[in-house]
Amino acid sequence: MRVLVYHGPWEMTLEQTDEPRPGPDQVLVAVKSVGICGSDVHGYTGSTGRRSPGVVMGHELSGVVAAVGANVAGAAAEDEVVVSPLFPYDGKGVREVLGVNTAGAYADYVLVHESMLIPKPEGLSFRHAAMAEPLSIAMHAVSRTPIPLMGNVLVVGAGTIGLLTLLSARLKGAGTIFVTDMSEHRLALARDLGADVTIN
Structure with missing residues (x-):
């Protein structure tokens, strides 16, 4: 299978490796759509220490279940899924986070x-389903904010999270929504998505 491996700031290579086999509680997912998060960009450029070579x-x-481990009862081959990036955590050591x-x-599987x-909800495209994780961040922020x-x-x-926050605030019943950014392109997107006032 193909994998895109990070080797250090500004260096990634597309490589071939063996397809992994799921352990007892694991699921192998065939990746159908994957987003490029701002944190991945920061990792790629080396501006954060959160990505190691x-x-x-x-x-x-989002993707399709390709294989399941022996103890897996809640998923089966061909299930269409979205994946949360957080592995189960026992409170000890460093929590494992996908990617x-x-x-x-950034791989076939x-x-x-x-x-x-x-x-994955029926009728929702894999491309849109891959936005579930950033949308959850925006919705969580709005749910924690007392907006009358x-x-x-x-x-x-007005990056991805900001634009999704704009949409989430509108759904929560916000009145006038102001969006700030230094990019006119992003501010134009914010206006297209319903921002009332944009400020550069």
């Missing part, structure tokens, strides 16, 4: 724990 990045994904410190989805699977009905909201930054 040898890692395969990619944690925003950060374990092999991620990825191994995950069965608890990380979420059924028709209250004003300021979104700082």
Whole structure:
């Protein structure tokens, strides 16, 4: 199978490796769509220390179950899924995060724990389903923010998370939504998605 391996700042190579086999509680997912997160870009450029040479990045994904381990009861081959990037955590040591410190989805296949699977809604494209993880971040931020009905909201930054926050705030009943960014292109996208006021 193909994997995109990170070797250090500004250096990645497309390589061939053996297809992994799932352990007892693991699921092998054939990757159908994967997003490029801002944290992956920061890892690639070396501006963050959260990616080590040898890692395969990619944690925003959707796909199809290709194989399941012997103990897996909640998934079967051909299931269409979205994958949460967080592995089960026992509170000891460093938590495993897909594509950060374990092999991620910039590959044809990825191994995950069965608890990380979420059924992909029928009719939702794999491309849109891969946005579930960044959308969850935006929705979580909005759910933790006390926005009164028709209250004003300021979104700082019109990248992926900012634009999804704009949409989530609108769904929550926000009134006037202000979006700031230094990119006119991003601000145009914000206006297209319903921002009332954009500020550069």
